[in-house]
Amino acid sequence: MAYLDISHLEKSFGVNHVVKDFSLPIEKGEFVSLLGPSGCGKTTVLRMVAGFESPDRGAIRLEGKDMVPLRPNQRNVGMVFQAYALFPNLTVAQNVGFGLRIAGVDSAESKARVAQMLDLIGLPMAEYGDRYPFQLSGGQQQRVALARALAPRPRVLLLDEPLSALDAKVRVRLRGEIREIQRQLGITTIFVTHDQEEALSISDRVVVMNAGIADQVGTPFEIYNRPATPFVASFVGTLTPFEARVLDPATGTVTSGGLTLNLGRPLPSQAGATVPIALRPEAVQLGRASGREIVLPATAHSVEFMGSVIRVRAEAAGQTFLLDTFNRPDSPPPQPGEPVEISFSGRDVIVIGA
Amino acid sequence: MTRVLAWAALIFGMLYFLLPLVGMTEFSLSMRRGVYSLDAYGSVLSDPRFWETFGYSVAMAVATIVFGVLLVVPTAYWVRLKLPWIRPYIEFVTLLPLVIPAIVIVFGYIRLYNTSSWLPLTGTPMGTNLLLMFGYATLALPYMYRAVDTGLRTLDVGTLTEAAQSLGAGWGTILFRVILPNVLVAVLSGAFLTFAIVIGEFTMAALLDRPAFGPFMQILGANRAYEPAALAVIAFAITWACMGLIQLVTRLQKHTRAGA
Numbered sequence: 001m002a003y004l005d006i007s008h009l010e011k012s013f014g015v016n017h018v019v020k021d022f023s024l025p026i027e028k029g030e031f032v033s034l035l036g037p038s039g040c041g042k043t044t045v046l047r048m049v050a051g052f053e054s055p056d057r058g059a060i061r062l063e064g065k066d067m068v069p070l071r072p073n074q075r076n077v078g079m080v081f082q083a084y085a086l087f088p089n090l091t092v093a094q095n096v097g098f099g100l101r102i103a104g105v106d107s108a109e110s111k112a113r114v115a116q117m118l119d120l121i122g123l124p125m126a127e128y129g130d131r132y133p134f135q136l137s138g139g140q141q142q143r144v145a146l147a148r149a150l151a152p153r154p155r156v157l158l159l160d161e162p163l164s165a166l167d168a169k170v171r172v173r174l175r176g177e178i179r180e181i182q183r184q185l186g187i188t189t190i191f192v193t194h195d196q197e198e199a200l201s202i203s204d205r206v207v208v209m210n211a212g213i214a215d216q217v218g219t220p221f222e223i224y225n226r227p228a229t230p231f232v233a234s235f236v237g238t239l240t241p242f243e244a245r246v247l248d249p250a251t252g253t254v255t256s257g258g259l260t261l262n263l264g265r266p267l268p269s270q271a272g273a274t275v276p277i278a279l280r281p282e283a284v285q286l287g288r289a290s291g292r293e294i295v296l297p298a299t300a301h302s303v304e305f306m307g308s309v310i311r312v313r314a315e316a317a318g319q320t321f322l323l324d325t326f327n328r329p330d331s332p333p334p335q336p337g338e339p340v341e342i343s344f345s346g347r348d349v350i351v352i353g354a
Numbered sequence: 355m356t357r358v359l360a361w362a363a364l365i366f367g368m369l370y371f372l373l374p375l376v377g378m379t380e381f382s383l384s385m386r387r388g389v390y391s392l393d394a395y396g397s398v399l400s401d402p403r404f405w406e407t408f409g410y411s412v413a414m415a416v417a418t419i420v421f422g423v424l425l426v427v428p429t430a431y432w433v434r435l436k437l438p439w440i441r442p443y444i445e446f447v448t449l450l451p452l453v454i455p456a457i458v459i460v461f462g463y464i465r466l467y468n469t470s471s472w473l474p475l476t477g478t479p480m481g482t483n484l485l486l487m488f489g490y491a492t493l494a495l496p497y498m499y500r501a502v503d504t505g506l507r508t509l510d511v512g513t514l515t516e517a518a519q520s521l522g523a524g525w526g527t528i529l530f531r532v533i534l535p536n537v538l539v540a541v542l543s544g545a546f547l548t549f550a551i552v553i554g555e556f557t558m559a560a561l562l563d564r565p566a567f568g569p570f571m572q573i574l575g576a577n578r579a580y581e582p583a584a585l586a587v588i589a590f591a592i593t594w595a596c597m598g599l600i601q602l603v604t605r606l607q608k609h610t611r612a613g614a
């Protein structure tokens with residue numbers, strides 16, 4: 001059995017069915033993200049693990065022991081909140097030592113542990129230990145909150161959108177640091193976010209949630225390249241969806257908008273069935289390229305300059321295609337209305353749910 | 355034009371408040387004919403009953419504050435945390451003592467807890483003291499509750515509670531190590547107001563026949579000329595000292611931005 005085993009959780013608030021048959025086994029030391037739009041129940045799942053909400057049905061087992069009957073203060077689960085939630089009347093060192101003091105750790109040991117944790121988060125004791133929370137920046141406060149949650153050696157670490165209140169630069173740096181610290185300590189972690197880039201970049205596995213249901217659980221690579229449902233496909237990353245009809249499931253041949261595509265892999269559907277397929281913008285290329293057997297004449301519609309890449313919306317074969325092309329100073333992007341050629345390979349076509 | 359009016363209003367207000375004070379102080383200093391002296395104060399301060407009653411009232415005030423804090427802080431905290439919808443009702447209840455005269459409350463007490471009742475609190479001095487303390491706590495409730503509730507409003511009570519719980523804290527730890535220290539300024543301002551109320555309270559102490567400072571002031575007032583004025587100035591000074599202390603603790607708190 002998994003280290004932390006969440007199985008068949010159900011939760012309703014009145015008539016609002018918020019979490020539906022949610023199961024997620026997590027291995028020791030794993031970093032799992034819950035990703036989904038606002039209101040899909042991410043926080044509710046996390047709060048049930050922490051003990052702040054009790055599930056209507058289902059079990060949460062940690063090392064084989066059911067946690068549902070335990071109160072939050074008996075679970076030994078660390079939590080980091082979006083709003084930092086540092087104790088305003090305590091110094092940084094006292095905040096970090098709070099859990100140790102409650103656990104009855106003697107003061108010499110607690111002092112050493114606090115100093116160690118503050119080193120870990122890069123806010124050394126000597127300089128920051130005696131400050132009060134209001135004397136720290138948001139990023140520093142969130143680091144202290146992380147140290148505070150980690151100090152009593154919790155068995156699981158829960159983070160609920162810990163970076164949402166921070167500005168973009170700090171957010172990216174701190175997420176890397178969180179992941180680094182998590183690896184160093186080997187602590188089992190659940191991270192809630194609605195930012196897909198955040199989830200994909202730091203997680204071992206990502207759970208994409210939609211209206212209380214775990215639509216897909218998988219590595220960032222699987223989630224991005226093999227979305228299991230149309231929702232996952234549309235929520236994670238950008239893509240152009242198409243409808244296709246299966247011609248030959250054994251060879252993976254389909255037809256869409258008059259084009260015959262060979263996906264190069266067998267399909268689990270019957271011949272004649274309709275399947276949703278999609279293309280990522282980075283799978284489509286401006287101009288011809290070797291290995292991209294499908295070449296279409298197209299018209300550029302709009303051009304969006306995003307820095308390292310340029311996103312072009314082009315129309316070909318009665319369909320709209322999104323495509324990304326790297327920005328090169330010596331080759332300016334096409335003008336809107338300009339005729340272009342686009343190319344892609346059948347092997348890069350994503351079949352949603354297969 | 356508006357400037358002038360504003361100043362006029364201000365000066366009128368100041369005169370309205372200050373003149374009686376000045377007059378009273380002046381009178382309290384005039385015991386000796388023709389010169390100002392502190393004779394009236396000397397006479398008051400050398401009266402053993404002054405010290406007895408003052409000591410009694412201070413002790414009652416401290417007891418009331420401790421009781422009030424233990425009653426109000428957990429209540430206000432719990433209401434904010436778990437029963438936010440009940441807040442308007444609680445507020446209404448805490449305002450009742452402002453509307454119901456103390457004399458009504460104390461008659462109610464006497465009816466309920468007299469020597470032939472189910473709980474004869476008025477039968478013993480200690481029981482009566484306890485009853486008086488409950489009465490004082492009731493009188494101070496509007497101020498105490500409001501002060502604490504305002505203090506709690508500046509905190510994210512729910513998240514702080516959850517943060518403490520996830521670190522292993524039980525309710526006692528949360529209340530005394532997280533909530534109370536963070537509303538300490540509010541609690542202290544409530545405490546000083548309570549102190550001022552208890553020191554000057556007359557009705558309840560008199561009807562319950564306890565040797566408090568209020569009834570002493572009244573007795574002195576009925577029998578002497580200059581001493582009551584001196585006593586009033588002293589009582590006034592105590593009240594103002596309380597106000598000053600509220601300001602002071604607000605300044606001294608080191609973990610808030612305002613104090614730093």
Ligand SMILES: Nc1ncnc2c1ncn2[C@@H]1O[C@H](COP(=O)(O)OP(=O)(O)OP(=O)(O)O)[C@@H](O)[C@H]1O
Pocket residue numbers: 013016018036037038039040041042043044045194
């Ligand atoms: N205590 C509660 N009482 C009633 N409804 C609640 C409660 N907590 C959450 N909900 C509802 O449950 C649903 C899921 O809420 P939840 O907080 O889990 O969403 P979320 O995925 O964390 O969203 P966000 O990204 O906005 O934080 C929402 O519709 C919310 O209104």
Ligand SMILES: [Mg+2]
Pocket residue numbers: 042043044160
């Ligand atoms: Mg949430």
